[in-house]
Amino acid sequence: MSVLVDDDTRVVVQGITGGEGKFHAGQMLEYGTNVVAGAVPGKGGQEVHGVPVYDTVDEAVEEEDADASVIFVPPAFAADAIFEALDTDLDLAVAITEGVPTQDMAKVNKRLTETDTRLIGPNCPGLITPGEAKLGILPGNIFAEGDVGLVSRSGTLTYQVVDSLTQRGIGQTTAIGIGGDPIIGTDFVDALELFENDPDTKAIVMCGEIGGEDEEEAAAYIDEHVETPVAGFIAGRTAPPGKRMGHAGAIVSGSGTGTAESKIDALNDAGVPVGDTPEEVADQIESFL
Amino acid sequence: MKLHEYQAKQVFADAGVPTPASTLASDVDGVLAAADEIGYPVAIKAQVQVGGRGKAGGIKLAEDADEARDAAESILGMDLKGYHVDRVLVEEAVDFVNELYVGVTMDRGEGKPVAMVSTKGGVDIEQVAEETPEAIAREHVDPAFGMHPYQARKAVYDADVDPDLALDVAGVLTTLYDLWDDRDGSDAEINPLMVTSDGEVIAADAVMNIDEDALFRQPEIAEMEDEAASGDELEQKADEYDFDYVRLEGNVGIIGNGAGLVMTTLDLVDHYGGKPANFLDVGGGAKAERIANALDMVFSDENVDSVVFNIFGGITRGDEVAKGINEALGQFDEIPKPVVVRLAGTNWEEGMEILNEDLVTVEQTLEDAVQRAVAYAEDEEGDQ
Numbered sequence: 001m002s003v004l005v006d007d008d009t010r011v012v013v014q015g016i017t018g019g020e021g022k023f024h025a026g027q028m029l030e031y032g033t034n035v036v037a038g039a040v041p042g043k044g045g046q047e048v049h050g051v052p053v054y055d056t057v058d059e060a061v062e063e064e065d066a067d068a069s070v071i072f073v074p075p076a077f078a079a080d081a082i083f084e085a086l087d088t089d090l091d092l093a094v095a096i097t098e099g100v101p102t103q104d105m106a107k108v109n110k111r112l113t114e115t116d117t118r119l120i121g122p123n124c125p126g127l128i129t130p131g132e133a134k135l136g137i138l139p140g141n142i143f144a145e146g147d148v149g150l151v152s153r154s155g156t157l158t159y160q161v162v163d164s165l166t167q168r169g170i171g172q173t174t175a176i177g178i179g180g181d182p183i184i185g186t187d188f189v190d191a192l193e194l195f196e197n198d199p200d201t202k203a204i205v206m207c208g209e210i211g212g213e214d215e216e217e218a219a220a221y222i223d224e225h226v227e228t229p230v231a232g233f234i235a236g237r238t239a240p241p242g243k244r245m246g247h248a249g250a251i252v253s254g255s256g257t258g259t260a261e262s263k264i265d266a267l268n269d270a271g272v273p274v275g276d277t278p279e280e281v282a283d284q285i286e287s288f289l
Numbered sequence: 290m291k292l293h294e295y296q297a298k299q300v301f302a303d304a305g306v307p308t309p310a311s312t313l314a315s316d317v318d319g320v321l322a323a324a325d326e327i328g329y330p331v332a333i334k335a336q337v338q339v340g341g342r343g344k345a346g347g348i349k350l351a352e353d354a355d356e357a358r359d360a361a362e363s364i365l366g367m368d369l370k371g372y373h374v375d376r377v378l379v380e381e382a383v384d385f386v387n388e389l390y391v392g393v394t395m396d397r398g399e400g401k402p403v404a405m406v407s408t409k410g411g412v413d414i415e416q417v418a419e420e421t422p423e424a425i426a427r428e429h430v431d432p433a434f435g436m437h438p439y440q441a442r443k444a445v446y447d448a449d450v451d452p453d454l455a456l457d458v459a460g461v462l463t464t465l466y467d468l469w470d471d472r473d474g475s476d477a478e479i480n481p482l483m484v485t486s487d488g489e490v491i492a493a494d495a496v497m498n499i500d501e502d503a504l505f506r507q508p509e510i511a512e513m514e515d516e517a518a519s520g521d522e523l524e525q526k527a528d529e530y531d532f533d534y535v536r537l538e539g540n541v542g543i544i545g546n547g548a549g550l551v552m553t554t555l556d557l558v559d560h561y562g563g564k565p566a567n568f569l570d571v572g573g574g575a576k577a578e579r580i581a582n583a584l585d586m587v588f589s590d591e592n593v594d595s596v597v598f599n600i601f602g603g604i605t606r607g608d609e610v611a612k613g614i615n616e617a618l619g620q621f622d623e624i625p626k627p628v629v630v631r632l633a634g635t636n637w638e639e640g641m642e643i644l645n646e647d648l649v650t651v652e653q654t655l656e657d658a659v660q661r662a663v664a665y666a667e668d669e670e671g672d673q
Contacts, residue, residue: 107433209549209552235550250548277655278553
């Protein structure tokens with residue numbers, strides 16, 4: 001009923017003694033996520049919400065058999081924390097941190113090609129398999145178990161679309177927030193591939209936004225490889241060129257690439273309907289099921 | 290963060306990129322003194338952060354003191370595409386025979402830095418990239434190793450740069466890459482890189498954009514930040530409040546949490562026939578004071594005829610948002626413009642309980658909230 005995470009996933013929280021890390025570790029535990037360890041340099045031996053804290057991720061993985069990490073570490077130390085996660089045998093690392101320098105992410109991107117660990121984020125809300133586990137900061141109560149996969153570059157937009165679905169009784173297999181930065185780990189194509197190969201996912205929602213060409217690449221991939229019906233949404237139709245719209249990656253370049261129009265056209269050409277409103281996306285998904 | 294030309298030139302010169310002699314001046318006497326020192330002819334260049342300065346009359350050549358005075362008088366104080374010119378760069382006019390382009394940027398599709406060289410310098414390089422992409426040689430760089438000198442040479446030879454100049458241009462490109470890397474650049478460009486009749490290369494213009502997210506480790510660059518550079522008082526105010534804010538042309542003020550959701554709210558305003566006045570993201574976990582600041586921001590825009598709040602709480606709590614709205618609006622005898630509020634997600638019910646509905650209009654769904662705000666804006670417009 002899911003991709004990437006389920007109730008067997010054993011989670012280590014990097015930065016669990018910080019304000020955000022502590023709060024969201026609590027929220028994750030409350031949701032039922034199997035949080036087995038924290039990792040914070042210098043804080044080994046402590047406990048947070050009854051969860052043991054280790055000085056290194058390596059030790060946390062060794063002692064508690066963790067297979068996924070969620071990273072709540074300030075931007076200046078985030079790349080180092082991601083490298084640490086990538087240097088263990090974890091299957092999955094989820095970086096929530098907003099504001100990681102782009103050059104740091106270029107180095108992380110290079111390391112990703114040398115490891116088997118999958119990275120989600122940074123600058124993302126994380127991911128959730130409703131009823132089983134959430135890794136990140138998504139509000140669990142708006143999600144419901146079901147058969148729609150969702151992938152999105154924006155956190156709060158994810159909540160809006162999921163709310164529209166759940167209100168109609170349409171649940172989700174897994175929802176993945178991939179983040180709004182120029183360089184990220186898992187992208188649309190990776191997530192679409194996962195959902196396409198998941199027999200329980202009957203329809204897919206893809207929420208994109210202005211900036212870059214990831215949506216165009218996703219459209220080409222859908223055209224070639226995706227049988228599962230996909231409905232799309234693209235935020236930023238009204239964005240002026242050259243202005244960063246909140247996300248580091250959400251900027252239409254002066255030469256006209258990265259516009260909402262080019263993304264919507266590419267998706268339409270691949271047979272993906274793009275809603276004008278989140279409700280229209282939900283209508284479309286309803287018609288697929 | 291974008292550096293002014295004079296700042297970028299200083300950074301480039303410090304790193305060893307050849308640049309023309311130049312001095313910054315802010316009045317006519319300063320321009321004349323600088324020109325005397327440098328020696329005529331000089332170029333007088335408006336220091337504002339817009340493209341196409343030359344065509345807009347912001348760059349003039351002066352052969353002597355009379356011409357320099359005329360140029361300084363016409364450029365200083367001028368309005369250049371909405372930006373007030375209060376500083377000019379007085380610069381040695383380079384006698385050139387050819388113009389090249391060199392640049393370094395992040396290729397986000399590849400997730401790697403890319404170095405670029407073109408013999409089509411001195412023109413709009415984005416147009417070149419669109420119309421004749423083969424005229425720009427590109428070399429991707431492994432960010433873990435940095436650019437090897439052979440890569441710079443390869444790019445230069447691929448671009449068919451004159452063999453006599455190739456090693457000098459490759460040297461400039463290597464320096465530019467190292468600088469871009471050290472300073473957390475997002476773009477670094479020299480256009481044009483002029484070739485003098487003596488066969489020397491010299492950076493006649495300089496563009497440097499720095500990754501805002503990396504300013505914490507670039508204190509010297511951060512100090513160069515020119516608050517007035519955006520040219521918009523409201524955007525400066527947004528900087529003080531630390532909001533992600535973009536001013537737009539319309540009259541429906543928009544406040545929300547999360548970039549994607551705020552963009553979506555803008556798009557919906559447009560979809561329902563209204564015109565967004567701004568993008569304002571309060572970010573995650575905003576407390577009451579921040580919400581009040583956001584309202585202050587949007588009310589200070591005289592074009593705003595109505596305001597829509599769209600909050601979908603995750604980290605952000607509905608009760609904090611409601612408290613902020615009550616506090617901000619409670620200070621007015623009469624609310625300046627109608628405010629529509631839509632709260633969802635974390636603690637929205639607690640928020641609805643404390644929200645003072647005498648001050649705002651409440652809607653349950655995003656669609657209803659946006660349509661109500663658009664209708665209010667139309668009414669307000671009709672009243673004027």
